[in-house]
Amino acid sequence: MSNGSSTIAVLLRECGISRDLARGRQLHSQILGAGYRSTVLENSLVRMYGDCGSLDEAVDAFSRISSRNVFSWNILLSAFAQRGHLDFARTMLEILPEFDTSMPFHDIVSWNAMIFAAAGTKESFVLFRRMQLEGTRPTYVTYATMIDSCAEAAALGDGRAIHERILQLGYFPGILVICNALINFYSRCGAVEEALGVFQSMRRRDLITWSTIVSGYAWNGLGERSAQLFQCMLLEGLDPSSVTLVNVLTSCSHGGLLDFGRRLFVFVTAEVPGFPVCREHYDCLVDLLGRSGRLEEALELMESMPFEPTALGRMSFAASCRKQHLEGDLNSLYEDTNYMALKGA
DNA sequence: CTAGGGTTAG
Numbered sequence: 001m002s003n004g005s006s007t008i009a010v011l012l013r014e015c016g017i018s019r020d021l022a023r024g025r026q027l028h029s030q031i032l033g034a035g036y037r038s039t040v041l042e043n044s045l046v047r048m049y050g051d052c053g054s055l056d057e058a059v060d061a062f063s064r065i066s067s068r069n070v071f072s073w074n075i076l077l078s079a080f081a082q083r084g085h086l087d088f089a090r091t092m093l094e095i096l097p098e099f100d101t102s103m104p105f106h107d108i109v110s111w112n113a114m115i116f117a118a119a120g121t122k123e124s125f126v127l128f129r130r131m132q133l134e135g136t137r138p139t140y141v142t143y144a145t146m147i148d149s150c151a152e153a154a155a156l157g158d159g160r161a162i163h164e165r166i167l168q169l170g171y172f173p174g175i176l177v178i179c180n181a182l183i184n185f186y187s188r189c190g191a192v193e194e195a196l197g198v199f200q201s202m203r204r205r206d207l208i209t210w211s212t213i214v215s216g217y218a219w220n221g222l223g224e225r226s227a228q229l230f231q232c233m234l235l236e237g238l239d240p241s242s243v244t245l246v247n248v249l250t251s252c253s254h255g256g257l258l259d260f261g262r263r264l265f266v267f268v269t270a271e272v273p274g275f276p277v278c279r280e281h282y283d284c285l286v287d288l289l290g291r292s293g294r295l296e297e298a299l300e301l302m303e304s305m306p307f308e309p310t311a312l313g314r315m316s317f318a319a320s321c322r323k324q325h326l327e328g329d330l331n332s333l334y335e336d337t338n339y340m341a342l343k344g345a
Numbered sequence: 346c347t348a349g350g351g352t353t354a355g
Contacts, residue, residue: 005346006346006347007346008346009346009347010346012347013346013347038346038347039347040346040347041346041347042347043347043348044346044347045347046347047347047348069347070348071347071348071349072347072348073348074348074349075347075348075349077348077349078348078349081349107349108350109348109349109350110348110349110350111350112349112350112351113348113349113350115350116350116351139350139351140351141350141351142350142351143351144350144351144352145350145351145352147352148351148352175351175352176352177351177352178351178352179352180351180352180353181351181352181353182352183352183353184352184353206352207353208352208353209352209353210353211353211354212352212353213353214353215353215354216353241353243353243354244353244354245354246353246354246355247353247354247355248353248354249354250354250355251353251354280354280355283355284354284355310355312355
């Protein structure tokens with residue numbers, strides 16, 4: 001029946017991709033009814049349940065596998081990691097008493113997946129240390145993930161230590177993604193000079209490099225420098241992408257750079273041919289106006305823009321209203337937006 | 346035929 005099994009595996013994969021849990025369950029019972037039994041199929045079931053977001057069923061299907069292989073473990077671990085669950089080991093102990101504190105198959109990718117899931121928390125450091133104690137050497141992906149973790153946690157000291165370690169290793173410093181991660185990390189921690197140091201040390205820079213340094217300056221309220229760097233980026237022949245614009249506009253909101261953000265939006269959407277303007281960009285602009293105290297302008301924009309504001313856009317506007325303790329006439333505005341936010345959410 | 350890792354935003 002190997003032919004039948006492989007067809008079913010493909011069908012299960014399709015259910016996972018389209019998150020069709022009902023159909024996946026149906027296939028599951030068909031498999032049971034037909035008496036098919038193979039590790040490949042059993043693994044496919046675990047993956048399908050994981051992809052459909054049903055972690056419980058994934059765990060259940062996993063626990064029924066008669067002969068688990070390296071795929072079984074890593075599929076289940078990925079299901080946990082993708083949903084940001086850090087309690088993989090604990091859950092394993094509950095369902096499999098013989099499961100010892102760590103899974104039997106650890107490789108660099110599964111370690112990285114766990115660390116990635118824990119990014120921004122202390123747990124990422126615990127895992128990072130344990131991984132090395134157990135004899136797995138970090139790769140540049142591990143380092144990029146750890147730098148990202150420090151950026152999320154705004155842990156300047158920890159990130160610096162990792163940066164120093166990378167410099168000692170000698171091999172990683174030239175890697176583009178490491179440098180990009182470092183620029184982001186230092187900017188997030190308010191260490192703009194250090195971000196610039198990394199930027200200047202680079203021999204090759206891509207759109208992400210530029211976008212990150214432009215954002216970094218905006219994030220820290222340095223509009224003039226940010227605008228200059230944005231000009232340099234254009235002179236290098238790099239066109240801002242849709243992500244670049246969201247990125248920089250968001251940073252402008254945080255850095256309080258209303259004018260730069262507004263001019264940037266107009267410039268990019270008007271001067272870059274075929275630029276894919278979308279509702280997220282308008283949301284950013286609404287957010288920028290709202291946080292800058294221009295609530296009425298923000299509301300006008302929401303009413304006139306070519307896209308419906310997203311739930312997120314409405315929420316951010318409602319939050320701006322709340323933060324600015326509206327009084328008098330604007331009270332009705334507040335009520336309206338609150339209503340809109342609820343409706344949108 | 347069943348896995349998989351990274352950098353800019355939300």
